[in-house]
Every structure is written in C-alpha cells, then in structure tokens.
Amino acid sequence: MKSQSVAIARDNRRETGIVMALMLSAIMVLMSALGAAAQERPTSFADLAEKISPAVVNITTTTVVSTNAGPQGMVPEGSPFEDFFRDFQNQGPRESSALGSGFVISDDGYIVTNNHVIEGADEILIEFFPGGGTPMEAELVGTDPNTDIALLKVDATDLPFVEFGDSDTARVGDWVMAMGNPLGQGFSVSAGIVSARNRSLSGTYDDYIQTDAAINRGNSGGPLFNMDGDVVGVNTAILSPNGGSIGIGFSMASNVVTKVVDQLREFGETRRGWLGVQIQDVTPDMVDGIEGLDVATGALVNAVPDGPAKDAGVMAGDVILSFDGAEIENTRELVQIVAEAPVGQEVILDILRRGETVDITVTLGRRETAQASMPGNEAPMEQEAPAAEETELLGLTLSEISKSVIAEYGLAPNATGLVVLDVAPLSDADSKGLMAGDLITQVNQQDVNSIADFSAIVEEAKDGGRKSVLVFVNREGVNRFMSLSLVE
Incomplete structure (x- = not known):
C-alpha cells in the first residue's frame, strides 16, 4: 500500500509539473505578443524627422498696405496736433508680413501650402529647414479657396521632396507627426495620433483629419506625416478658445489635396465636375413617404435648374442612389464625388423615381463656370377661380x-x-x-x-x-x- 501511495504522489507531482510548464509557456507567449505590440509604438521620431525635414519650408509673405485712407478731419484746423495727424495720415504705403509653412512635392520646386497663408501677398519667400539658407522667391501657380490649398513654384532643381500617402488608410489611433513653423519660432516637430476622420468644418469639399499633434499659428500649410514619411494631410485649422493648441487640430486629407494640386499644376486653377441639381439628405422620417425606399439613403433632388441634369431628364423628387456605380449615402458624398469627376465625362445616375429605378446618363459641366439660373415666368394668370377653398x-x-x-x-x-x-x-x-x-x-x-x-x-x-x-x-x-x- 505504501509503494502504491508513493507512486500516486509521484504521478500527481508529474502532472502538476506539466500543468505549470504549460502555464509558464502560455504566459511567455502572451508576454512576447504584448512586447511585439509595444514595439509598434515608436521609441523616437528622430530618424523620421531627420529624413523628411529637408522638404519642409518656412513661408514668409509680404503685403503692401496703404495708410493714406485713414480718417480725415480728426482735429480742427489750427490745432497744435494738426501737423502730427497730417504726418500720421501721409506716411504712405507700409509692408505687412505673415508667416506660414509648406512642403516640397517635387525635385523641380513645386511647394504646397494653405491659400490663407499666401492670399493677397505681393511677395512670397521660401526658406528651407533645417539650416535656413538664403530665402528663395516663389511664384504662385494657383489656389483653391474651397479647400484652402495653394501651389507655389521656386526656380530650383534637385530639391529634397516628400510624397503624398493614401489618407484613407489613416486609422483613428494611428501615430502622425506635424512639422512647420509654429508662432514664428522656426522649424518644429510635434507628434500625436489621428483623433477622428472625415471631419467637416464649413466647406463644401471638407474632409479633414483631426489630430492631437500640436498645431499652432504658423503651422498652417505644413505637412502631417504618417510613420512611413508620407504626407496624409495639410495642417489647416485648429479649434481653440485662446488661439493656441488645445489638442484639436485639422489637416485637409491628402486624397483631397492631391486632386486639387494636380489640377493647379496642369491648369493653374481647379476644374470640378458639375451636375446641376439642388439636393438634400433623405432623413429617416421621409423614408415612409418615398415609394420604393426602405432606408434613409441617397440624395433627394429638390430643384433642377438649367444645366446638365435638366438636359438629361433629372426631375425634382428623384432620389439619386448611385453616381457612375458608386453608391451615394448622403448629399455630402454626392457633392464630393461629382466635384472629383472630370468635366465633360458621361456618367450614369441610378435614380429612384416614384417607386421605380431609372438609369440616366448625364454629361457633366464645369462648376466654376456654370451659370445656372432658375427659369422664371412673369406672365399673369388668365383668370381666378371663383372661390379658393x-x-x-x-x-x-x-x-x-x-x-x-x-x-x-x-x-x-x-x-x-x-x-x-x-x-x-x-x-x-x-x-x-x-x-x-x-x-x-x-x-x-x-x-x-x-x-x-x-x-x-x-x-x-x-x-x-x-x-x-x-x-x-x-x-x-x-x-x-x-x-x-x-x-x-
């Protein structure tokens, strides 16, 4: 009996040892996985900053401001202050300077920045980071106030440059890095994460990446990089009660910027597609009143002025469900996808009309030159009904x-x-x-x-x-x- 008990005890210890070994192995695997995940978080941004910083530039603009339009008759004639105010009013033009940021996108000197950085400037100077060097005068190639993007050009070759990345791959929580000239302090780097996607501020074509990477005045026009060193956004705006960064910054998504830049580079202006409809979102409470619609989706046409859509037969009350094969969930989607389509392209609209699906082919016009107007008829009524019920x-x-x-x-x-x-x-x-x-x-x-x-x-x-x-x-x-x- 004693030998049997000893054998059983040995078996128990052996099983316990096996279980403990398995548990220890599982813990080591888990710790290894956690360690690998932790290594995905960069220990330093120094290498990335050193690699891409030569393509980031400081932008200084100069604007001539007249001071001769000041208030007249501020003091009565003969006053001892008359000469002082006359000299003040007749100082003549003076120069006003502003600072911003930008980045080089080609070795032959094309530079992207914000429109509001260079708007109204008489002179635009570019200074490279780091190290400065002699400022270079830049030529304005074109601007797009709708997306607040401007394209500049300097006369140079073999410049360091950065490339645009696919902003659609940027996920909430991804690391990003901003570069620029905040508050005129010179080259500066800040890092954070993508806080939100597809933010809309006030523009028709807005598609902003929200980030908590510090962005301040002077950062406008600078790049927002992903960890591969690709530009996924152009730093444009901040939300702040005091004018400084509180961790809510906005960068125009690169997939919007690249299309604008390509057009500015080719034409010196934007050329957006134009459908020619007035539209509104389909709300959930409308679904029951629209025959053939089960969910709140699409863009509801509420007016069709003279233009491509009217020529093609689109009518008020139509619900646009898709544009050239791309499903449309709301009006914002339709506006953006139409704007990105080439002028003159034939597209097929999938339309819901009184419970039936209709395909209509439309040849897009150009938004910038469209002069749509609602038809009017001022002819008086022939006669009045005997009594209005x-x-x-x-x-x-x-x-x-x-x-x-x-x-x-x-x-x-x-x-x-x-x-x-x-x-x-x-x-x-x-x-x-x-x-x-x-x-x-x-x-x-x-x-x-x-x-x-x-x-x-x-x-x-x-x-x-x-x-x-x-x-x-x-x-x-x-x-x-x-x-x-x-x-x-």
Whole structure:
C-alpha cells in the first residue's frame, strides 16, 4: 500500500509539473505578443524627422498696405496736433508680413501650402529647414479657396521632396507627426495620433483629419506625416478658445489635396465636375413617404435648374442612389464625388423615381463656370377661380391659389399648389418648421393643385398603411422636402 501511495504522489507531482510548464509557456507567449505590440509604438521620431525635414519650408509673405485712407478731419484746423495727424495720415504705403509653412512635392520646386497663408501677398519667400539658407522667391501657380490649398513654384532643381500617402488608410489611433513653423519660432516637430476622420468644418469639399499633434499659428500649410514619411494631410485649422493648441487640430486629407494640386499644376486653377441639381439628405422620417425606399439613403433632388441634369431628364423628387456605380449615402458624398469627376465625362445616375429605378446618363459641366439660373415666368394668370377653398389637414390650414393669396404672400403670379395659411401649434408640421406663406406643390411626389388632390393622396397613403407623407415645400423660391406624420 505504501509503494502504491508513493507512486500516486509521484504521478500527481508529474502532472502538476506539466500543468505549470504549460502555464509558464502560455504566459511567455502572451508576454512576447504584448512586447511585439509595444514595439509598434515608436521609441523616437528622430530618424523620421531627420529624413523628411529637408522638404519642409518656412513661408514668409509680404503685403503692401496703404495708410493714406485713414480718417480725415480728426482735429480742427489750427490745432497744435494738426501737423502730427497730417504726418500720421501721409506716411504712405507700409509692408505687412505673415508667416506660414509648406512642403516640397517635387525635385523641380513645386511647394504646397494653405491659400490663407499666401492670399493677397505681393511677395512670397521660401526658406528651407533645417539650416535656413538664403530665402528663395516663389511664384504662385494657383489656389483653391474651397479647400484652402495653394501651389507655389521656386526656380530650383534637385530639391529634397516628400510624397503624398493614401489618407484613407489613416486609422483613428494611428501615430502622425506635424512639422512647420509654429508662432514664428522656426522649424518644429510635434507628434500625436489621428483623433477622428472625415471631419467637416464649413466647406463644401471638407474632409479633414483631426489630430492631437500640436498645431499652432504658423503651422498652417505644413505637412502631417504618417510613420512611413508620407504626407496624409495639410495642417489647416485648429479649434481653440485662446488661439493656441488645445489638442484639436485639422489637416485637409491628402486624397483631397492631391486632386486639387494636380489640377493647379496642369491648369493653374481647379476644374470640378458639375451636375446641376439642388439636393438634400433623405432623413429617416421621409423614408415612409418615398415609394420604393426602405432606408434613409441617397440624395433627394429638390430643384433642377438649367444645366446638365435638366438636359438629361433629372426631375425634382428623384432620389439619386448611385453616381457612375458608386453608391451615394448622403448629399455630402454626392457633392464630393461629382466635384472629383472630370468635366465633360458621361456618367450614369441610378435614380429612384416614384417607386421605380431609372438609369440616366448625364454629361457633366464645369462648376466654376456654370451659370445656372432658375427659369422664371412673369406672365399673369388668365383668370381666378371663383372661390379658393380652404381646409385644415395634418396640422395645416391650407388654401388653394387665388389672386388675394398671391398678393398677401408675395407669390409668383403663375404659382401652383396649396398655400399654408396657418400651422397648428405643437403639431408635427409645426415641429418640422412649416410656416404661413409656404407653398406646397407636391405630396408623395404627386402634384397638388387643389384641396381635393391633397386629401386624396393623404387618404391613399393611410389606406396603404403609411405613417407619413412627403411634402414638397417652396419658401421664397427655395425648395425642400419635408415629412409629415399621418399618426394623430
């Protein structure tokens, strides 16, 4: 029995040893993996900074400012201060300087910066980092205020330069490095991470990378690098209550910048595609009122002025679902993809129209030269209907068109539809912002010229189990779709 007990004890110790060995092996594997992950975080940015800094430049601009336009008659004639103020007013032109940053993108001297850095400048000087050297005078090749990008050129060869990377590969949390001339202090490097993507500030073509890498005044126009040394953004703006960096900076994404730079380099100006439609987003409450649409997607056309889209047959009420094969989720996507398309290109629009999908081929125009205008017809009405009917429906007091209504609300003489006379407080129509004087011309993409038309479409929608209808509203010449609930 004793020998049997000893054998069992040895077996237990052997099993325990095996388990401990396995656990130790697993811990070592885990620690190795964690160590490898930790090594992905750079221990220093010095090598990267040394490699790419020769292509980063300081930009100094000089602008001649006149001082002769000062206030006159500040002191009465004969005053002892008269000569002083006369000398002050007649100082003549003076020079105003500003600082910014930029970076070289080719060995023959093309340089990218912000438009606001060089806007209105009479002289642009480039100084290379580090080491300075003799400043070089730069020529302005072209600008794009919409993206705040400018392209410069210096007369030089064999310059150090950097290349653009694919900003779409930049992920939130990736390391980035900013270079430039913050607050006029000279060459400076700051590092951080990508804080957010696809930020929009105020422009039509905005696509900003947000970063917490320190960006201050003077950094404008400088590059934002990824860890491969490629430019993924152009430092443009900061969000700050005090004018200094608080860790919220914005860089225009390189995939936007490269297209602008290519056009500036080739033409000296931008040449964006133009479709010629007024559009709005499809909101979730509109979906039930748009036949054939199941989710809030696409761009809803609310007006089609003279232009490529009208020539091709696009109509108000159409929902643009795709542009040349690229699905469209919202108006911002459509605006950007159209702008990037070549002028004169034929594209196919996938359109939802009254429950059916229609393909329309459009030849794009050029946005910069487009002079679209809404057609107008000032011809007076032939005659007035004997009596304008009024009714209350969906929280709206509606009236058919009459001369008195046209005069009261300043409508066009040839206006059609129903006029909103009043909106019930706390109604869905009130919450959507409908107002007296609004003109409703369509309901569920069907023309309405009478109270009977409106009522019939509403009843049809209710019978079909819909919870809302889509109304087409014109307010002072501006068209917009709105969804009105049928649930009381």
